[in-house]
Amino acid sequence: MVTSSLEVTVNPWYRQFYLLRGDDPWASDQVTREGYERRLDAIGGFVYVGTSMYGNPVVMTLELHDDEPAVAGDADHLAEVPLSGSGPLAVLSWGQDEPEATFELPAGPLRLRTLHAGLAAADAHPDNDLSGEDPSPETIVAQLWPAPAEPPRTLRAWASS
Numbered sequence: 001m002v003t004s005s006l007e008v009t010v011n012p013w014y015r016q017f018y019l020l021r022g023d024d025p026w027a028s029d030q031v032t033r034e035g036y037e038r039r040l041d042a043i044g045g046f047v048y049v050g051t052s053m054y055g056n057p058v059v060m061t062l063e064l065h066d067d068e069p070a071v072a073g074d075a076d077h078l079a080e081v082p083l084s085g086s087g088p089l090a091v092l093s094w095g096q097d098e099p100e101a102t103f104e105l106p107a108g109p110l111r112l113r114t115l116h117a118g119l120a121a122a123d124a125h126p127d128n129d130l131s132g133e134d135p136s137p138e139t140i141v142a143q144l145w146p147a148p149a150e151p152p153r154t155l156r157a158w159a160s161s
Contacts, residue, residue, distance in 0.1 A: 005063045008101040012051045012058055013094035013131070019112075019142070021045030021105065022087025038079040038154050040114050045085025049114060052122035052138045055131030060091065062103045065145040068111065075115035075141075077158035082149035083110040089144075111147035116140055119158050 010017045018028065024045030031048045035041020039050030051058050063069075071078065083089075086107055090099035121137035122128065 001066050002063050002069075003066050004104065005061060006101060006103050007059060007061045008091050009057050009059050009135070010091055010100050011055070011093035011096075012049075012053070013055050015051050015054055017049055017051070017058070017094050018092045019047035019049065020090045020092060020099075021047075021083060021085035024085040034152070038081075038152060039077060039116065040079040040081055040112070041152070042081035042083050042112065045083060045087075047081070047083065047112065049140065049142075051136065051140070052116070052119050053125060053128050053136045055094075056125070056127055056134055056136040058136045058138055058140060060140045060142060062089070062091070062142045063144065064103070064105065065143055068145050068147065069113075069143050071155060072115050072141075075117050075156065076119040077116040078113060078155040079153065080111055080113045080150075080155065081152040082147075083112045083144065084149065105144065106146060108146055109149050110144045111150070113143045113155075114140055115143070116158065
């Protein structure tokens, strides 16, 4: 069951933006090749989130669940990573120090799953390899729930055109 949620518009650049839990250190230089392929990587409480479009704004919904949610059948791409650290989760547009929003989280380790939808429309968008002000057709839902650390995994991979 969803215990809290928040919708925020984030501005990626180079097809990426970030989440940061509490005072954990910045770790964009530690994102792995597998993380880029997964469109999701976590280094402690630092999270890389990949997008389909180069720089158009993306709507992200954060959901805190009391237990692992069922896997959505309509998402184009799904991946999971462990999230450690403590404190709230900041949503950071690329190149920004001030968060677009913060999302309160319970203490302890969490699992983070991202669900990307609208990827065919984003891949076909005329601004896909550029940057524009129009919102991206891609939407991202980030589901979080208490869970012990387990290795990252891709549940459904999108093969872009």
